[in-house]
Amino acid sequence: MKEYSIEEIKNIARPTLGEEVPLVLFRVLRIIGIRNILGESSGATLYMMGKHVGNMIGANDMKECKDKIRELKVGIPEIEIIDEDNIVVKLFECITCAGFMYTGEMFCDMESGIIAGLLEKVFKKRAKSTQTKSWSVGYNYCEFEVLLY
């Protein structure tokens, strides 16, 4: 099976419909479709997918990392460097959970992976991101704790 690069999928010929899709479609695929097929393993799969994509997109510094998250409309990030190995990323207007009802579970695994993948490129270290807050557990933003190692 061929692996496509970002360059290869960038050409969009939709003169009438344009490049945007309704966010509800993304959420149907992401929150209903993928969970339905992958079940309990969807979190780990989405995290790995996000990390792969974050690595592919890449970023040279923190500004570029923030700009890419915002340009792709994954959310509006606020990044706090705690010490040389620990970073906290708040994500406002998260693509997956912003506006979500309280469900008691967190599922922004793809976003978590994208953040880890981008930060790996910035710091040239491995990164592991863990979601700690979400709309779905009662906050009005998402938060991720990232460990660099």
Ligand SMILES: [Zn+2]
């Ligand atoms: Zn989220």
